[in-house]
Amino acid sequence: MTVALERTVLPPDSDPNLTDLARVLASEAASKRGVAVLVGPDGNPTPLPDAVFDVLRVVVDVLARGMAITIAPHNTMLTTQEAADLLGISRPTLVRLLEGGEVPFEMRGRHRRVRLADLVEYQTRTRRDRERALGEMAERGEKDDIYSATVDPTFTR
Known part of the structure; x- marks a missing residue:
């Protein structure tokens, strides 16, 4: 089969x-x-x-x-356009990530290919980094009592 x-x-x-x-x-x-x-x-x-x-x-x-x-299996190799579509970014932005070492890739002739597993790992890593940064921002906001400043906002118009 x-x-x-x-x-x-x-x-x-x-x-x-x-x-x-x-x-x-x-x-x-x-x-x-x-x-x-x-x-x-x-x-x-x-x-x-x-x-x-x-x-x-x-x-x-x-x-x-x-x-x-x-x-799709995780060992699937994607073109840069397919990888960019999966991440929801432009192809030139993906190429900058690839060339900057953020996501591993292989060259097949003149063409870059990206493993699906590497893209999923990149997504997981960036999501975790964003969540950590947002958590730190919320903690700083609470520590600095920023939330009480927005309870009664001043209208300018």
């Missing part, structure tokens, strides 16, 4: 079964589970690892909300 390494799945047109399944998978009972089991068409149960169950939960939730989802 040949499996596509990357696949985009479009949401079905208003499938109530999908909505019910999303609700069941998101329920508290599903999160306090033992071992999830997939029952095949032949009736044979196959235990699902927790990681696969969690991915299934996310995929069903996204599809139930009417959004498409793309599944």
Whole structure:
């Protein structure tokens, strides 16, 4: 059996079964589970690892909300345009990140290629850095009592 390494799945047109399944998978009972089991068409149960169950939960939730989802392995190599689109930045900005050493890349001939895993790691790192910086700003604001200054703002017009 040949499996596509990357696949985009479009949401079905208003499938109530999908909505019910999303609700069941998101329920508290599903999160306090033992071992999830997939029952095949032949009736044979196959235990699902927790990681696969969690991915299934996310995929069903996204599809139930009417959004498409793309599944790709982490060792996928992306073009600079694909990588920039994933990060939501322009290609020239991504190239500056690559050349600045923020994200590793490989040269394939004259073209840069970026591993998806490296992009995900960059996203995680920058999100963590932003959260830490915002936390520090909030702490400084509380320490300097900045919030009381905005309780009764002075209107200028």
